[in-house]
Amino acid sequence: MTRQIFVKVDQCTVNFPVDDKPFETVKKIVRDLRLEDILGDDSKVKPLNHYDEAIGFYNGQIKIMWSSKSTSQGVMLYFTSTGLRAWQDIGRLQNIRMDWPKFIAYLSDKSAHFTRLDVAVDVLDYPFGVENLFKNLQEQKVLILDAIGRIRKSDSQKFFGENQRITGFTVGSRSSNCFLRVYNKKVEQSRDNAPYIDLARTCKTWTRFEGEFKHDKAKAIIPDLVKNKIDNKIFSQKLVGYLVNQWSFVDHSKELISIWQDLKDNAKGAEKIPPLEPKLNNRLISLLKWFLTGGAGGVFYRISQLFGEVGRNDFLEFMF
Known part of the structure; x- marks a missing residue:
């Protein structure tokens, strides 16, 4: 296979403001996003975080949550990676299209904001893998820089594996605005019943770089996308830009390593998530x-x- 790069949103959560009755907002979200038309009837599911009510679709892979006691928390729309893919792909088969530019415009119109958005960039058949990257990080032949060019210390990197092999590592804290996961997607998708097992068997390497953006970082994404008047192509470039400008993989001379330079080129000049504009609260x-x-x-x-x-x-x- 030739080298390939794929980018997508892996999972996300969206917060909608509530004026009066939370369940009225829930019904509007279900209607506007055609969730029942695409995925069938909802079911009662277990809420997450501090919410006490929730309905779900597609075996709980999509949840809409709210508080029966307060409107201040808003209504939370939660998509797992599987739920997001099902909603968009099954909808497309039914000629109900909700691509990302349309979805972002809808969220902006409703004054909604992301509370979490995960950007997944898959790199296939590049001449390195997670184990090789781990070895170079350990030997300090490769360094990781943050968004303002500071070297991320080794104690911010946590490695994991299976069967005495390194299969991935993380950078940063799960509770922070930005958290990076790098892992061997080929190992994950080589398991029995994995959805992309055929692709995993044919490629030599498959590495995923996954940026998890939360809090103010996530909240700043929709205004940035609306400002840039995105189409599907620009949306993908923006996602890559968010990832490669938040973290940089460089050599000891602080020059980008080849894969990171390729990803930068793929972003076509798209920049990092801008600071959230302050409001006079x-x-x-x-x-x-x-x-x-x-x-x-x-x-x-x-x-x-x-x-x-x-x-x-x-x-x-x-x-x-």
């Missing part, structure tokens, strides 16, 4: 008020009064 307003009236702002004002503009500037230069 009540907490931020109270902090600004404190700064200006009782906090550091008052100190700066007093120094300026006592020592003049030169003294104030000297003080600021000393502090910062």
